[in-house]
Amino acid sequence: MQKVVTENxxxxxxxxxxxxKGLQGPVVVAFFGGLGAGKTAFTRGLAxxxxxxxxxxxxTFALVHEYRGEKTLYHFDMYRVETWxxxxxxxxxxDYETGGILACEWSENIEAALPENTIRVTIERGAHDTQRxxxxxxxGAYENYGD
Ligand SMILES: Nc1ncnc2c1ncn2[C@@H]1O[C@H](COP(=O)(O)OP(=O)(O)O)[C@@H](O)[C@H]1O
Ligand SMILES: [Mg+2]
Structure with missing residues (x-):
């Protein structure tokens, strides 16, 4: 487990x-944390x-955006996903089969479907407005993190 405090x-x-940079697909980066936590901000950094x-x-409306980079990033919003x-x-x-990196907002909704090597990213509010x-x-985090 790794804990990071960010100030903005x-x-x-x-x-x-x-x-x-340490991520190897296929991998799910599963976000936990409510509205405004910073899930999209974190995904922006991943990209x-x-x-x-x-x-x-x-x-939100497309449910998934696909971005081609050094590796392909799939950015999901699972807010409306209720069934298999x-x-x-x-x-x-x-998308997982293709070996991609799957960043999933509202992973609370797909808990049962998360692969074993899922990296769980929980974002909570800190002591002040912009602290997380x-x-x-x-x-996966242990194996893949860092350069
Ligand atoms: N430390 C921080 N990390 C990430 N976002 C922050 C932080 N402090 C303030 N914010 C703000 O919180 C909001 C997070 O929005 P967003 O990433 O869309 O959240 P989510 O996708 O979890 O709903 C943005 O307006 C961002 O500027
Ligand atoms: Mg978001």
């Missing part, structure tokens, strides 16, 4: 960008770290 969104992005220059926005059928329809399993406490757990 830029720090979260910078940490995530560094973190991304940057993978050399993706496209703007990363919340995939819903999850299949997002392409989650197919980021907890990273998962076997």
């Amino acid at each position: 969104a830029a720090q979260t992005e910078a940490f995530a960008a560094q973190f991304a 940057k770290g993978l050399g993706i220059t496209a703007d990363v926005s919340s995939p 059928e819903d999850l299949y329809a997002t392409g989650f399993f197919d 406490i980021i907890t990273i757990e998962g076997e």
